[in-house]
Amino acid sequence: VMDLALWLAGFPAPQRVAAQVGQNFCPGDVEDWAFGMVRLAGGATMTCEVQEQGHIEKELIQVEIRGLEAGVFIDGASGINIFSAQEGAHLDLRTDLDPDWMGSRRRELHHFAECSLAGKPTLVPPEQSVQVMAIIDGIYRSAQAGKEIAIR
Numbered sequence: 001v002m003d004l005a006l007w008l009a010g011f012p013a014p015q016r017v018a019a020q021v022g023q024n025f026c027p028g029d030v031e032d033w034a035f036g037m038v039r040l041a042g043g044a045t046m047t048c049e050v051q052e053q054g055h056i057e058k059e060l061i062q063v064e065i066r067g068l069e070a071g072v073f074i075d076g077a078s079g080i081n082i083f084s085a086q087e088g089a090h091l092d093l094r095t096d097l098d099p100d101w102m103g104s105r106r107r108e109l110h111h112f113a114e115c116s117l118a119g120k121p122t123l124v125p126p127e128q129s130v131q132v133m134a135i136i137d138g139i140y141r142s143a144q145a146g147k148e149i150a151i152r
Contacts, residue, residue: 002136008072009040009044015039017138019142021034024053033051079094080094
């Protein structure tokens with residue numbers, strides 16, 4: 001979901017991150033939750049919330065982008081909503097997601113395997129994947145340091 005949010009925003013470079021992670025419900029080596037705020041090039045900010053266990057009603061998969069000219073809200077359960085203005089009037093557009101949108105992950109992995117075997121470039125540039133990994137690494141480093149840190 002993080003790569004989708006970055007893609008919708010034009011993949012601005014991550015610069016700094018402030019985050020916390022915690023383990024309150026499940027014993028072991030994996031955290032139950034993580035919350036982060038990422039400062040992006042150009043002045044944009046992205047927040048990330050992931051919770052595996054906790055007092056929640058149900059799993060939510062959502063992306064929300066707010067810009068100067070429009071906003072978009074993607075909810076894995078209900079679809080895509082685009083909010084903007086046209087000639088001074090508020091304009092809301094709604095579209096349903098492809099019923100098999102969760103299958104897109106399988107299609108993405110299949111595409112990656114095909115490209116790897118054929119030596120062809122993938123639809124997702126490797127640099128974008130590296131940016132997402134840098135943010136995830138920054139979330140862990142920020143949580144450990146207890147302060148905002150620069151992303152390498």
